[in-house]
Structure formats: structure tokens, C-alpha cells
Amino acid sequence: MARGDESAYAGGVIGYISQLSSDSYVKNTLIECPIEGTKVVGGLIGYSHIASDSATLHIENSSVASIVIGDNIAGGFVGSFDQAGQLNFSGKCNVMVMEEGTVDVRGGDCVGGMIGVISTPNALSVDNQSLIHISTNVSGRELVGGLVGDM
Numbered sequence: 406m407a408r409g410d411e412s413a414y415a416g417g418v419i420g421y422i423s424q425l426s427s428d429s430y431v432k433n434t435l436i437e438c439p440i441e442g443t444k445v446v447g448g449l450i451g452y453s454h455i456a457s458d459s460a461t462l463h464i465e466n467s468s469v470a471s472i473v474i475g476d477n478i479a480g481g482f483v484g485s486f487d488q489a490g491q492l493n494f495s496g497k498c499n500v501m502v503m504e505e506g507t508v509d510v511r512g513g514d515c516v517g518g519m520i521g522v523i524s525t526p527n528a529l530s531v532d533n534q535s536l537i538h539i540s541t542n543v544s545g546r547e548l549v550g551g552l553v554g555d556m
Contacts, residue, residue, distance in 0.1 A: 414451030414484065415442030417469065424456040425490065434467040439474070445521065446475030446512070447484035448500060455490025455528075462486070466496035472509045479512030480521035480554065481539060487524045495532040501540045509542045516545030517554035526556045 414421040417436035422429075436448055445452045448469030453462055469481055478484050481500030486492045500510065500518055515522045518539035523529055531537060539551060548555045 413442065414445045415440055415475070416447045416449055416451035416484065417471070418449050420451040422450065422453040422462075424454060425460050425462065426457040428461045428463065430463045430465065431467055432465045436469045437471050439472045441472075441474040443476045445478045445484035446473055447480045447482060447521065448473045448510075449482050451484045452487070453483060453485070453492070454487045456488065458489045460489070461491040461493050463493045463495065464498060465494075466498070468499040468501060470501055473511070474509070475512040475521070477513045478515045478521040478554070479510055479545070480516070481510045481518045481541060483520045485522040486520060486528065489525070491528050491530055492523065493530045493532065494537055495535050497536045497538070499538045499540070501538060509544070512545045512554075514546055515548045515554040516543055517550045517552055518543045519552045520554070522555045523553055
């Protein structure tokens with residue numbers, strides 16, 4: 406289990422990205438361990454802050470097949486995407502149940518099957534030939550969405 410402490414952010418690959426100023430990629434990734442934290446939690450990335458309008462965080466051919474639990478903000482792929490830049494999904498990306506396991510995205514106030522919170526709605530893009538598949542239970546106290554909790 407990947408678990409962030411009370412002051413940390415938790416993600417299956419990265420807990421916290423700060424001041425990203427150039428394109429970055431998460432490719433061909435499969436997360437199967439539970440991800441749990443107290444602030445911002447994502448199946449792949451907990452929190453991402455993009456510092457440059459021209460920078461893009463690319464998520465390509467990646468899947469989360471585990472439980473993602475955050476006391477506050479939780480997302481199947483990304484807990485929170487903040488500020489300038491773009492968040493791009495391409496290829497096949499899944500938050501899914503694999504075989505007999507259960508997949509849940511659970512949190513407090515902002516919970517989404519794909520993204521918990523995205524501060525700039527036009528920052529999200531999905532390539533034309535991509536397949537985004539969310540097959541999971543999504544639950545929280547408020548601002549809960551199958552794709553995005555709060556935009």
C-alpha cells in the first residue's frame with residue numbers, strides 16, 4: 406500500500422509535482438496496490454502544479470486497478486491538477502476492476518473517477534483516438550463525479 410503521511414500527498418507513481426515547466430509523461434503504467442492518504446490522493450499522481458502555460462502532463466496507456474482513498478480529495482488518475490498548462494490523456498486509460506478485485510475511489514469533499522479537482526476546466530484534453538474507461542465505485546461527501554469531482 407502506498408500511504409502518504411498527514412502532510413503528504415499520495416499517488417501510485419508520484420505524490421506531488423511542483424512547478425512543472427516542461428512536458429512530462431506517465432506511460433504504460435499499471436497500478437495494482439491500494440493508494441491512501443489524508444490530503445490529495447490519485448491512482449497515478451496525487452497533486453500536480455504546472456508552472457508554464459506551454460507545459461503538458463501526458464498520461465498514456467495507463468491503468469489503475471486498486472482502491473484509491475483520500476480523506477479530502479481523491480481521483481482515479483489524478484487527485485488535483487492545478488494552475489497553468491494542460492493535462493492530456495491518450496491511448497487506453499482505465500480505472501477498472503481486474504478479475505475478482507474491487508476498485509473504489511473514495512474521498513471527502515472532491516472525488517472523481519478520473520480527476521478529483523481540476524482548477525482550469527479547459528486544461529483537460531483527451532486525444533481523438535483515445536479510450537477512457539471508468540469502471541469503479543466513486544463515493545464521497547460532496548462534489549462527487551464519475552469523471553471529475555470539482556471543476
